Amino acid sequence: MPDSTSPVSTQSAAALLVDCLAKQGCERIFTVPGESFLAVLDALPDRPEIDVVTCRQEGGVAFMACADGTMTGRPGVAFVTRGPGATNASIGVHVAHQDSQPMILFVGDVARPMQGREGFQEVDFPAFFGPICKWAARIDDPARIPEYIARAYAVAISGRPGPVVLALPEDMLVEQVPAALAPRPFAVRPAQAVCPDAMRALFDMIADAASPVAIIGGAGWNAKAREYFQQFAERIGLPVATAFRRQDAIAPDSPVYAGNLGYGPNPKLVERVKNADLIIAVGARLGEATTDGYEVPTLEHPGQTLVHIHPDPEELGRVYRTDLALCCAVDEFAECAALWDSSDIIPFDAGAQANAEWAAWSTPQxxxxxxxxxxxxxxxxxxxxxxxxxxxxxxxxxxxxxxxxxxxxxxxxxxxxxxxxxxxxxxxxxxxxxxxxxxxxxxxxxxxxxxxxxxxxxxxxxxxxxxxxxxxxxxxxxxxxxxxxxxxxxxxxxxxxxxxxxxxxxxxxxxxxxxxxxxxxxxxxxxxxxxxxxxxxxxxxxxxxxxxxxxxxxxxxxxxxx
Missing domain, CATH: 3.40.50.970 (Thiamin diphosphate (ThDP)-binding fold, Pyr/PP domains)
Structure with a gap:
């Protein structure tokens, strides 16, 4: 047996943090370096699989991390220092939140003995970031780093994706922890499965509709959702509009693509949404920009039936009166819709008509x-x-x-x-x-x-x-x-x-x-x-x-x- 008096192998909390990021599959970090997380910067060269991109301003750092999360579907990772660095980076956190994109922002913080004294560049980060992110916390106990990192990844990508902010007291980062303290495995909170009864109700609504329209793109939208939803919409001739700045949610050569909503949309598309008897929103929050100030459609949408599919139950019915709500991953819904028996639905001519209107609108003169x-x-x-x-x-x-x-x-x-x-x-x-x-x-x-x-x-x-x-x-x-x-x-x-x-x-x-x-x-x-x-x-x-x-x-x- 090993000698109980022999020294226990240890590593710094910062090294453990970097190990946890590597185990979660982090490939790239965007940063403006700061003295508050020097220990992390020191640990990064030991993990060459993590590419470190040094930026010029923390707003750029956060925007790059947000964009990286948008492209990969996994959290973009950013490191900034306390006070001015964190407040500069807050714009990117706000974008990631409203855009429903996964991101983790690490903020070097004042040492724990200095907290609550308005120390140099001190900000209460959980209070500051709480309203514009999914979860904001401070890691005071280095032994809990694996727990916090695993939770941060799970929160950032689960349900409606979004940003997480973790503050790192600089004295905590240099504490020694047992080398045997291992990173936690990545865990995803499973989205609710597609409900067969709800799908049946949706297809009955489509079969009864005279002028349906879909509004797509948003939380969790990916290549799978794009492929399967397009198959479903084309099979039944359903006009498909994209939410504001979600225009890559469907191929532009799809014969049912109707154009984009938001600022400066095709007036004919706006009228189509206003006159629709059935609106199927998939992934979109139906925010102010997409709906022209909650007017297209209106919040109560009299004479219109609204079906809302979203991975986060808190979004369903939160702003709009919803006639049928499906809480599930949008790609799983799209696949289910593509494979569902639609033989009772007579294909609509509206998809081709809407596409022709968009083609005319989007051809420059x-x-x-x-x-x-x-x-x-x-x-x-x-x-x-x-x-x-x-x-x-x-x-x-x-x-x-x-x-x-x-x-x-x-x-x-x-x-x-x-x-x-x-x-x-x-x-x-x-x-x-x-x-x-x-x-x-x-x-x-x-x-x-x-x-x-x-x-x-x-x-x-x-x-x-x-x-x-x-x-x-x-x-x-x-x-x-x-x-x-x-x-x-x-x-x-x-x-x-x-x-x-x-x-x-x-x-x-x-x-x-x-x-x-x-x-x-x-x-x-x-x-x-x-x-x-x-x-x-x-x-x-x-x-x-x-x-x-x-x-x-x-x-x-x-x-x-x-």
């Missing part, structure tokens, strides 16, 4: 604009591979891509449903690192780009390949649009004096060019396509043409004064 963004998107569709990933932040500029791009890949769209500016460039960097063989394009407005454009330095450091298109109209365009509608002609705080973005791109090592016409854009695109590394196209546009819907500044003023 030439205009007299110096640089016609609709035609620019069309040129991108013709020049770039079908599996190109488009990443964008928030702003009216994104509307041209939402309307005219075909999101053929899955994943193919990285876009914040909560409307956070500055998301596109970090998300594109994460996508380039995750899928180095695919074309990745970041589309950013001028105001949007300057919120996280510094992450081009991260892209350069790690050899990322991406194309960046900066749409420069010299304004915070979305706010200017609302301003002109509410206070026509009274411009306040929305004008921007911008740098030369092409020269700024060159400073980051990018091939860059400035374009002012559609022809110049097309030529620049083909030049960029033939190159590697960072390529930046600075597209100078006319503020007058402020939205992809066709809205103009002069038109907004005229309507406001009428």
């Amino acid at each position: 030439p205009s007299d604009a110096q640089i016609d963004l609709g035609l620019c998107v069309k040129a991108m569709r013709e020049a770039l591979p079908a599996d190109t990933i488009i990443a964008n932040g928030a702003g009216n500029f994104a509307g041209w891509w939402h309307r005219y791009w075909r999101y053929e890949a899955s994943p193919g769209q990285l876009a914040p449903t909560c409307g956070a500016m500055g998301y596109g460039v970090p998300a594109a960097v994460a996508a380039s690192l995750r899928f180095p063989d695919r074309t990745v394009v970041a589309v950013a407005g001028d105001g949007d780009f300057l919120m996280n454009g510094q992450e081009l330095a991260t892209a350069a450091q790690y050899g990322a390949n991406l194309i960046v298109v900066v749409i420069d109209n010299g304004a915070y365009g979305t706010i200017r649009m609302h301003q002109e509608r509410e206070y026509p002609g009274r411009v306040s705080a929305t004008a921007l004096a911008n740098p030369d973005f092409a020269k700024l791109g060159e400073a980051y090592g990018a091939w860059s060019t400035r374009v002012e016409t559609t022809a110049q854009f097309v030529a620049a695109l083909h030049e960029a396509k033939g190159r590697s590394g960072i390529r930046l196209i600075h597209a100078v546009t006319d503020l007058e043409r402020i939205a992809a819907s066709g809205a103009t500044i002069s038109g907004l003023r005229a309507r406001a004064k009428a």
Whole structure:
């Protein structure tokens, strides 16, 4: 027997934490280093299977982790320091929460003896992050690290996916724990199985419907859900609309695809949803953006039957009156729907009609604009591979891509449903690192780009390949649009004096060019396509043409004064 007096082998709590992440399958960590988690940084080189990406600002860190979780379906992992680092990163936590994407944010915290004294950069992180994440906690006992990490992974991906935040007191990380303290195995909380009775009721409703429509995309949506739901919808001719910024939830060449809801949708699609007698929402929360302020459909939707399928029971019936609720994984539901006997359903003509309406709406028509963004998107569709990933932040500029791009890949769209500016460039960097063989394009407005454009330095450091298109109209365009509608002609705080973005791109090592016409854009695109590394196209546009819907500044003023 071993000598009971012999020393017990130990390791640091930080090393145990890194071991737990490795055992959970963590492949990549995004970080801005901080002194509060130096012990973790010291432990990471012993786990070469974990790639460490050093970013330039914690907002970029969190956006990259959120995008990585979106692409993999597993939690994107981020490490930031306390106080300013954590508050900077909170924007990415908010996006992951509202977008229903799995993510784990680790925050280096003040030492335990300093807590509650408003120590240097101290924040009560469970209280601060609690309202915008699924679970926020502090690990005070290093022996419980395996428990906390396993729970964090389970919470982040179960039900409605979302972010978890764990604070790590810096003195806890350097404590010694027994080396025999092993990581806990990964455990998934199983989603409720698809109920046969509910499925039977749903198919009876479909058989009785005259004008049904589906709204899809959201919590837990994946390639399996896309494949099977598309099979089901095409078999019965069901029109399928995607929720806001969920356009890769169905193949755009599907004969029943009806387009996307959200900001600037096809008016004919809006009318179709308003006039539907049966609405089948799968995965979507039916949030404010998707439903145009809870009006399409309305909360009580008189004369309409609403079926809501979602993996989280807390979402069902929480906002909308629901006639039939199914709590289950959306991919399991889609497979069940695809295999269910639908012989009693006479296929609808509405799917083909809705698709034709979308095809007309999403085909750009030439205009007299110096640089016609609709035609620019069309040129991108013709020049770039079908599996190109488009990443964008928030702003009216994104509307041209939402309307005219075909999101053929899955994943193919990285876009914040909560409307956070500055998301596109970090998300594109994460996508380039995750899928180095695919074309990745970041589309950013001028105001949007300057919120996280510094992450081009991260892209350069790690050899990322991406194309960046900066749409420069010299304004915070979305706010200017609302301003002109509410206070026509009274411009306040929305004008921007911008740098030369092409020269700024060159400073980051990018091939860059400035374009002012559609022809110049097309030529620049083909030049960029033939190159590697960072390529930046600075597209100078006319503020007058402020939205992809066709809205103009002069038109907004005229309507406001009428």
